[in-house]
Amino acid sequence: xxxxxxxxxxxxxxxxxxxxxxxxxxxxxxxxxxxxxxxxxxxxxxxxxxxxxxxxxxxxxxxxxxxxxxxxxxxxxxxxxxxxxxxxxxxxxxxxxxxxxxxxxxxxxxxxxxxxxxxxxxxxxxxxxxxxxxxxxxxxxxxxxxxxxxxxxxxxxxxxxxxxxxxxxxxxxxxxxxxxxxxxxxxxxxxxxxxxxxxxxxxxxxxxxxxxxxxxxxxxxxxxxxxxxxxxxxxxxxxxxxxxxxxxxxxxxxxxxxxxxxxxxxxxxxxxxxxxxxxxxxxxxxxxxxxxxxxxxxxxxxxxxxxxxxxxxxxxxxxxxxxxxxxxxxxxxxxxxxxxxxxxxxxxxx
Numbered sequence: 008x009x010x011x012x013x014x015x016x017x018x019x020x021x022x023x024x025x026x027x028x029x030x031x032x033x034x035x036x037x038x039x040x041x042x043x044x045x046x047x048x049x050x051x052x053x054x055x056x057x058x059x060x061x062x063x064x065x066x067x068x069x070x071x072x073x074x075x076x077x078x079x080x081x082x083x084x085x086x087x088x089x090x091x092x093x094x095x096x097x098x099x100x101x102x103x104x105x106x107x108x109x110x111x112x113x114x115x116x117x118x119x120x121x122x123x124x125x126x127x128x129x130x131x132x133x134x135x136x137x138x139x140x141x142x143x144x145x146x147x148x149x150x151x152x153x154x155x156x157x158x159x160x161x162x163x164x165x166x167x168x169x170x171x172x173x174x175x176x177x178x179x180x181x182x183x184x185x186x187x188x189x190x191x192x193x194x195x196x197x198x199x200x201x202x203x204x205x206x207x208x209x210x211x212x213x214x215x216x217x218x219x220x221x222x223x224x225x226x227x228x229x230x231x232x233x234x235x236x237x238x239x240x241x242x243x244x245x246x247x248x249x250x251x252x253x254x255x256x257x258x259x260x261x262x263x264x265x266x267x268x269x270x271x272x273x274x275x276x277x278x279x280x281x282x283x284x285x286x287x288x289x290x291x292x293x294x295x296x297x298x299x300x301x302x303x304x305x306x307x308x309x310x311x312x313x314x315x316x317x318x319x320x321x322x323x324x325x326x327x328x329x330x331x332x333x334x335x336x337x338x339x340x341x342x343x344x345x346x347x348x349x350x351x352x353x354x355x356x357x
Contacts (some may be wrong), residue, residue, distance in 0.1 A: 009254045187347045188346045203357060
């Protein structure tokens with residue numbers, strides 16, 4: 008029977024042969040190289056010949072091999088994204104903020120015609136950044152926690168090899184980074200708490216943290232508080248704990264010490280949610296007794312009780328800046344800025 012093969016007494020349908028540029032060339036009455044140039048819009052090909060080639064390609068349902076075309080141009084058409092985790096961290100425990108950022112980054116890459124390779128890396132056993140050298144991707148975007156110092160040491164060395172990469176979450180300014188407008192966001196939080204009548208306001212955080220954005224948020228909070236005639240106060244969180252547990256214990260310490268407080272700005276939403284749980288356990292009403300503002304715009308905050316007031320970065324802009332700064336390194340775009348605008352999401356906790 009035509010179109011079928013007999014193998015071991017069984018009949019199996021043969022796959023149709025893939026149409027190639029040579030088939031298009033034969034149908035159009037031109038050379039294979041002319042087909043390639045015509046479909047790439049080479050100006051050396053006349054309009055009449057181009058139209059004949061396009062008509063033949065459509066008739067044969069010919070699809071251009073994008074991978075081959077990109078390789079001829081020295082590009083893979085792919086970007087690699089690495090999510091840095093804490094050593095041994097369960098992937099389900101990663102801060103939801105990073106998943107939102109990952110999604111917006113992949114969306115921005117797709118809009119610009121790039122595919123994305125995603126990997127999660129947490130220890131020297133799985134650190135890998137050779138995508139560009141192996142021709143698997145044109146460049147690298149690194150996202151994740153600053154607490155994994157070994158990871159940042161590893162990826163920081165990529166610059167010494169002339170590779171192209173940008174990052175979110177770097178512990179210092181030595182790399183090509185993108186961050187939220189942390190100072191402005193923290194100032195918005197402080198001003199909201201003061202304007203609603205809070206007087207004993209504490210920032211939950213830790214000075215000198217490897218999380219560079221936390222220091223920036225403390226600076227913005229402090230400046231805004233002083234500008235409103237209030238002394239900035241810090242309730243330091245304990246290192247080595249989950250963010251939620253850090254927020255819970257910081258609030259517990261304030262209550263146990265008899266420290267008066269009626270407003271809290273937490274440097275991240277997970278700390279804010281931990282504080283909210285502890286206040287509820289202590290029988291303190293939010294926002295009547297204590298108002299809370301977080302930072303990150305984590306989706307979980309919308310479903311807390313009451314819903315968490317937070318400072319949210321523009322995730323769409325964040326993903327676009329990460330991609331565009333990488334494409335600028337590749338010579339495809341002018342270099343954009345590296346600060347992501349933020350906005351206040353006013354909900355039930357403030």
